Amino acid sequence: xxxxxxxxxxxxxxxxxxxxxxxxxxxxxxxxxxxxxxxxxxxxxxxxxxxxxxxxxxxxxxxxxxxxxxxxxxxxxxxxxxxxxxxxxxxxxxxxxxxxxxxxxxxxxxxxxxxxxxxxxxxxxxxxxxxxxxxxxxxxxxxxxxxxxxxxxxxxxxxxxxxxxxxxxxxxxxxxxxxxxxxxxxxxxxxxxxxxxxxxx
Numbered sequence: 001x002x003x004x005x006x007x008x009x010x011x012x013x014x015x016x017x018x019x020x021x022x023x024x025x026x027x028x029x030x031x032x033x034x035x036x037x038x039x040x041x042x043x044x045x046x047x048x049x050x051x052x053x054x055x056x057x058x059x060x061x062x063x064x065x066x067x068x069x070x071x072x073x074x075x076x077x078x079x080x081x082x083x084x085x086x087x088x089x090x091x092x093x094x095x096x097x098x099x100x101x102x103x104x105x106x107x108x109x110x111x112x113x114x115x116x117x118x119x120x121x122x123x124x125x126x127x128x129x130x131x132x133x134x135x136x137x138x139x140x141x142x143x144x145x146x147x148x149x150x151x152x153x154x155x156x157x158x159x160x161x162x163x164x165x166x167x168x169x170x171x172x173x174x175x176x177x178x179x180x181x182x183x184x185x186x187x188x189x190x191x192x193x194x195x196x197x198x199x200x201x
Contacts, residue, residue, distance in 0.1 A: 014052055016042040021056075021063045026105035030060060030114040057121040064118075065130065067104065071097060072137045079144035087190035090145055094160065094186050099179075102167065110167055146195040156193045163189060 020041035024033040035056050039049045053059040078093055079085050101107065109115050119127055138157035147156055163185050170178050 010052070013042055013044060013048075017049070017052060017059055018063050018066070021059050022067075022105050025060060025063065026108050029108050029112045030057070030118050031112075033060075055121065057118055058126070060118055061122060061126065061130070064106075064109075067106070068137065071100065072141055076140050076144060079141070082144075085145040085194070087187065087194045090194055091183070091187040091190040094190070095183050098164070098167070098182050098186070101164075107167070113168075147193055148195055151193045159189055159193065 017038060020038050021033075023041070024037060028037075033056060035049050036046050038056060038059065039046045042049075053062075075093055075097060079090075082089050109118070134157070135154065138153045142153040142156055147153065163182065166173065166182065166185065173181055
């Protein structure tokens with residue numbers, strides 16, 4: 001019996017579902033978004049949703065990884081064109097990433113403490129695959145920036161994640177000082193993990 005969806009149509013529906021997921025994550029977060037809402041926004045029946053994803057969490061996770069991959073590729077491309085990457089140019093680029101992230105659906109997940117909820121609903125092997133994905137992204141990112149000999153890509157990525165998580169504490173830090181605080185943290189980190197004196201040539 002032929003599939004109810006032709007391959008080209010499947011691709012279009014997947015794209016619509018990913019778009020709907022990103023909109024819903026920004027507006028409602030993980031827990032308040034239903035499969036019914038996602039299916040309706042994609043123009044398919046609720047039952048048809050499960051022909052594409054086993055759960056809404058799997059869809060959200062795919063959107064998250066796609067966003068992360070696109071951002072990391074953009075930064076890696078900028079680093080490739082800088083040659084060499086100095087602590088100052090590294091910090092300026094990463095600050096741009098933080099600013100972009102603050103305007104994205106990622107902030108809703110952070111503010112609602114929903115990353116843990118999302119990961120908990122995923123199969124264990126899917127989460128393990130994501131950790132491998134994270135490591136590969138970090139290796140690609142730092143391939144174009146000369147790390148100090150005593151710092152590996154995993155440590156550098158972990159340090160950046162630590163700075164990233166300060167976005168959970170904007171009220172405690174203070175909105176008026178938050179941007180400058182992030183800038184100082186990233187520049188200080190860059191000068192600790194990269195070769196160079198922190199001044200552009």
